[in-house]
Amino acid sequence: MSAPIRKVMVVGEGAGAWLSALTLQRSFGKTGVAVELVELPSALRPEDGWATLPSQQAFHNLLGLDETKLLRAASGVYSLGQRFSNWSGPQAAFMHAYDTHGASLNHVSFYQHWLRARASGLKVPLEAFSLGAAAAAQGRFVVFNESTQAFSKATYGYNLSALGFLKAIARVALHLGLKHTAGELASVKHANGRVESVTLRSGETLTADLFVDATGSAARLVRHLEPNDNFESWSRWLPCDRTIVASAPVLDPVPAFNQVSAFRSGWLGIYPLANRTLLRARYASKHTQAEDIVDTVSALSGMRVEGDVFTDEWTTGARRAHWVGNCVAVGDTAARPDPVDATSLHLLQSGLSWLVAMFPVSRTEMPEAAVFNARMLAQTIGVRDFQAAHFKLNRRFGDPMWDDVREQSPPPTLARKLDLFEARGEISMNDDESFQEENWTSILNGHGLVPRQWDPLANAVPEQELIANFQGMLKFIASEVQAMPTLQSHLEFTTPQAESDYIFG
Amino acid sequence: MTDPLDIVIVGGGTAGWMTAAALAATVAGRQARVRLIESDQIGTVGVGEATLPQMKDFNDFVGIQEADMMKATQATFKLGIEFRDWGFTGSSYIHPFGEFGQPMGGVDFIHQWVRARQAGEAQDIETYSYAIQACRQGRFDFPVDDKQEVNSTYAYAYHLDAGLYARYLRGFAEPKGVERIEGRIVDVERDDETGFVTAVKLESGESVGGDYFIDCSGFNSLLFDKTLGVPFEDWSDWLPCDRAVAVPSERVDPMTPYTRSTALEAGWQWRIPLQHRTGNGYVFCSNYISDAEASSRLLENLDSPALADPRVLRFKAGRRACSWQGNCIAVGLSSGFLEPLESTSIYLIQVAIMALTQLFPGRRPDPALVAEFNRLVDYEYDRVRDFLILHYHLNSRDDSALWRRCREMPVPDSLREKMEMFRRRGFVERYRFGLFAPPSWISVYMGQGLLPEGFEPFARNASLATVTDRMRTLAGNIESRVQAMPRHADFVADYCPADLPEAPA
Numbered sequence A: 001m002s003a004p005i006r007k008v009m010v011v012g013e014g015a016g017a018w019l020s021a022l023t024l025q026r027s028f029g030k031t032g033v034a035v036e037l038v039e040l041p042s043a044l045r046p047e048d049g050w051a052t053l054p055s056q057q058a059f060h061n062l063l064g065l066d067e068t069k070l071l072r073a074a075s076g077v078y079s080l081g082q083r084f085s086n087w088s089g090p091q092a093a094f095m096h097a098y099d100t101h102g103a104s105l106n107h108v109s110f111y112q113h114w115l116r117a118r119a120s121g122l123k124v125p126l127e128a129f130s131l132g133a134a135a136a137a138q139g140r141f142v143v144f145n146e147s148t149q150a151f152s153k154a155t156y157g158y159n160l161s162a163l164g165f166l167k168a169i170a171r172v173a174l175h176l177g178l179k180h181t182a183g184e185l186a187s188v189k190h191a192n193g194r195v196e197s198v199t200l201r202s203g204e205t206l207t208a209d210l211f212v213d214a215t216g217s218a219a220r221l222v223r224h225l226e227p228n229d230n231f232e233s234w235s236r237w238l239p240c241d242r243t244i245v246a247s248a249p250v251l252d253p254v255p256a257f258n259q260v261s262a263f264r265s266g267w268l269g270i271y272p273l274a275n276r277t278l279l280r281a282r283y284a285s286k287h288t289q290a291e292d293i294v295d296t297v298s299a300l301s302g303m304r305v306e307g308d309v310f311t312d313e314w315t316t317g318a319r320r321a322h323w324v325g326n327c328v329a330v331g332d333t334a335a336r337p338d339p340v341d342a343t344s345l346h347l348l349q350s351g352l353s354w355l356v357a358m359f360p361v362s363r364t365e366m367p368e369a370a371v372f373n374a375r376m377l378a379q380t381i382g383v384r385d386f387q388a389a390h391f392k393l394n395r396r397f398g399d400p401m402w403d404d405v406r407e408q409s410p411p412p413t414l415a416r417k418l419d420l421f422e423a424r425g426e427i428s429m430n431d432d433e434s435f436q437e438e439n440w441t442s443i444l445n446g447h448g449l450v451p452r453q454w455d456p457l458a459n460a461v462p463e464q465e466l467i468a469n470f471q472g473m474l475k476f477i478a479s480e481v482q483a484m485p486t487l488q489s490h491l492e493f494t495t496p497q498a499e500s501d502y503i504f505g
Numbered sequence B: 001m002t003d004p005l006d007i008v009i010v011g012g013g014t015a016g017w018m019t020a021a022a023l024a025a026t027v028a029g030r031q032a033r034v035r036l037i038e039s040d041q042i043g044t045v046g047v048g049e050a051t052l053p054q055m056k057d058f059n060d061f062v063g064i065q066e067a068d069m070m071k072a073t074q075a076t077f078k079l080g081i082e083f084r085d086w087g088f089t090g091s092s093y094i095h096p097f098g099e100f101g102q103p104m105g106g107v108d109f110i111h112q113w114v115r116a117r118q119a120g121e122a123q124d125i126e127t128y129s130y131a132i133q134a135c136r137q138g139r140f141d142f143p144v145d146d147k148q149e150v151n152s153t154y155a156y157a158y159h160l161d162a163g164l165y166a167r168y169l170r171g172f173a174e175p176k177g178v179e180r181i182e183g184r185i186v187d188v189e190r191d192d193e194t195g196f197v198t199a200v201k202l203e204s205g206e207s208v209g210g211d212y213f214i215d216c217s218g219f220n221s222l223l224f225d226k227t228l229g230v231p232f233e234d235w236s237d238w239l240p241c242d243r244a245v246a247v248p249s250e251r252v253d254p255m256t257p258y259t260r261s262t263a264l265e266a267g268w269q270w271r272i273p274l275q276h277r278t279g280n281g282y283v284f285c286s287n288y289i290s291d292a293e294a295s296s297r298l299l300e301n302l303d304s305p306a307l308a309d310p311r312v313l314r315f316k317a318g319r320r321a322c323s324w325q326g327n328c329i330a331v332g333l334s335s336g337f338l339e340p341l342e343s344t345s346i347y348l349i350q351v352a353i354m355a356l357t358q359l360f361p362g363r364r365p366d367p368a369l370v371a372e373f374n375r376l377v378d379y380e381y382d383r384v385r386d387f388l389i390l391h392y393h394l395n396s397r398d399d400s401a402l403w404r405r406c407r408e409m410p411v412p413d414s415l416r417e418k419m420e421m422f423r424r425r426g427f428v429e430r431y432r433f434g435l436f437a438p439p440s441w442i443s444v445y446m447g448q449g450l451l452p453e454g455f456e457p458f459a460r461n462a463s464l465a466t467v468t469d470r471m472r473t474l475a476g477n478i479e480s481r482v483q484a485m486p487r488h489a490d491f492v493a494d495y496c497p498a499d500l501p502e503a504p505a
């Protein structure tokens, strides 16, 4: 192609800005593309942090980052899943572990056998058959051997302190030769559906062939290229619009999972870190006042809140097209899911992975945008639907916000999943999904959506054989988990909390 | 346990007996009574069929021994399809069941290949496909499991006599409890209220009732067309061929481990090697050639003497608006037809059967199961359709009206975008479910003259010298390994020799 990209510019702040800059510098810095970050004043505070999904591991690998060094810099810990409580009735709590359940039998999935067994009186919950869930509940870190490897797909996400994490990312990016300019955005020049340049308060004007917009909800670049109504709100399905962030003392020993509890007008998340605990509450401003929530955070968590407590506005939704002309919106700028499922960085990193794969071959026209947008739409919908399922399936009767959201009809893509699950306990999957069958099964079952019927093919297994098989699995899980290290000792071993300058692998 | 379900399979062609075998392996007996009705007066379609590698999964699922099945069906191995004269007269390319090269420098092989080719450093793409080299040399062996080895990079399918395959499956299904009923169905009874089929009536006056009716009646489409009147979506604007004339001929030596498809003025001709004979046929569009002309053209083109008179079959490309309605499920030709250009018919039978076993209903069909079944089946049909259209559309033949028309016809947007992204940058979408994988698209695009003009910019991270070095090593490795493989005919004679056919009287 005659006119390759000469320069790409990232404009924004926070995770979107730095992870984009590092990804692009790492991927194209040595191929003759100049990468520049125009960093706008950061809104991040020491209290901020993120919970990530297991997909973050692959992303770190792509960037060649050393996991343990990165965790050390971010006071990070591993998290094997999230425990949901008080969403679907006062007693019901369940672990959404990043793992499968049991093993299939006679070409029929484990879940179908479990449904059948439950109908004939089995009282053992689904998660008892998940190695990851058992390890999470017992504060262990999953170390595989040959037999557990064959049985389980247990994996982990991370909890990270935002500033420590981004400092480490910045260090690597600058070390790799990223050009970094700090400043405030004064204006954006655009013509013919493309961004031409940005001008800073300092008067400096900067141009590039391709722009990455990481400016957050204001979408200060990409919004010039598209009609105003491009942002689609999800508040019908995900009604919380405010976030409260606070810190509490470190938990010892450190739990191997996050706790996500629903309350009258929102939910509260407890995210262990190596040197403190991150608390995050979400609520709907329509139904309650910030002051009331701040009081309830400490009451609900049972923890002493330390330092400042912040309240931010965060309405859920997404832009319809993430890439317009020569400008790609990433992360929070493109989509703003509810943080309930540790998805904070997930859409950012999947957007960046696709941007690397679909990096334009020409600076003059970029039909790659169509492929990128289709993929990101599917990913985004996958996340939205998964989150909407938590809210839709709530059984907090009498709480106005929860009553409201339960009555909403779900998006059609979610309705299809709920219908099939309710009929049969199967998950209707698309090609491009952010969460897999086991994740969906875990939460739909956990929230109490009970399939009307199980797969009749499961009946072919004689009951005695099934009971023996189930008992064998439970025994196996118990003894394997017993033999695993505690998360606390694993962390002390792999990531002693000391300063380190580089996080290269 | 509840009473067994009563399942009636209407028709005993490949679709009928594959369904019967799958049910025999799973539910027949305690959970379901399975009966199959077929009529000796009505022939089945069976012309010498080529299949896809997924067929092995089906046989494994059912519990069929490969060598035994191959002996019984006069089967040979298939590593791909040779397309002659498709792009232009005189051209030849192979669509392999295997990879092109291996990922290099963090990108798929195709990108490095394009890059090396632009630098004048790459050989023909076929050089880097193990499966294609084996085809070109007429050799076969099983792929190895070790993913590091180049002879693990392919899969294989079968050429077989579908009539014998149906008979073989009958021998498997009957001892497992499937009852066969001989007779011609002359009438269908339905429930006035629900519209459900309650029974089919045979010429003998016997009435066969059931809970579910699986329509495997071939082009007759006894239930879906004649009884339920499910509309047919006609795709003949894109796929204009509407007839085939088929004729068996004597075995041809050397026995190729691939199917051959040769483009002709008004369609194309297949050649499928079996152990005892060769299957041949001319798929054509009746607007451009008469049955008689097509027959004589086919006979002229044979590589060996004909063993019977040519037989004409009529069809129309398209599919039924749904494949499950009420208590009827269509499997096989009764649900739709896509010409055998990519050997997808038996595969589509398999898709429907696997979806049915996964969504196996209780006494009453749950609408959510029905919707999911239809979604899965439609998805596969639609994708196969686009891939077939590509073969017709992408040609530069100027010798006949059919080819000119196909080149100029508007194609579905989804296909147009795919072609554009390949031309621009070698991009091929990778599906999680269903057909076709990237090497299939790559082989047809390139074989029919659509070459990428660019490649993923990320590819430049590896030095060109390293890449071309690895490509040379790979080509050498493939060449020497292929040399050491047995000849296809020898392998078949050793592994699964079939009985010699009786000499014609």
Ligand SMILES: Cc1cc2nc3c(=O)[nH]c(=O)nc-3n(C[C@H](O)[C@H](O)[C@H](O)COP(=O)(O)OP(=O)(O)OC[C@H]3O[C@@H](n4cnc5c(N)ncnc54)[C@H](O)[C@@H]3O)c2cc1C
Pocket: B010, B011, B012, B013, B014, B015, B016, B037, B038, B039, B040, B042, B043, B044, B045, B046, B047, B048, B049, B050, B051, B162, B183, B184, B185, B186, B216, B217, B218, B219, B220, B222, B244, B246, B281, B313, B315, B331, B332, B333, B334, B340, B343, B344, B345, B346, B347
């Ligand atoms: C030209 C051509 C080439 C093909 N090549 C390939 C290929 O290479 N690869 C591939 O995978 N597939 C190929 N196919 C398709 C493949 O042959 C069929 O998909 C397969 O044989 C399945 O057919 P079927 O069982 O649906 O129908 P059929 O074989 O037609 O069987 C229909 C059955 O229904 C019964 N029946 C119908 N009406 C009645 C009635 N009134 N009463 C009682 N019984 C009745 C008949 O007795 C028969 O048993 C090809 C098809 C055609 C037309």
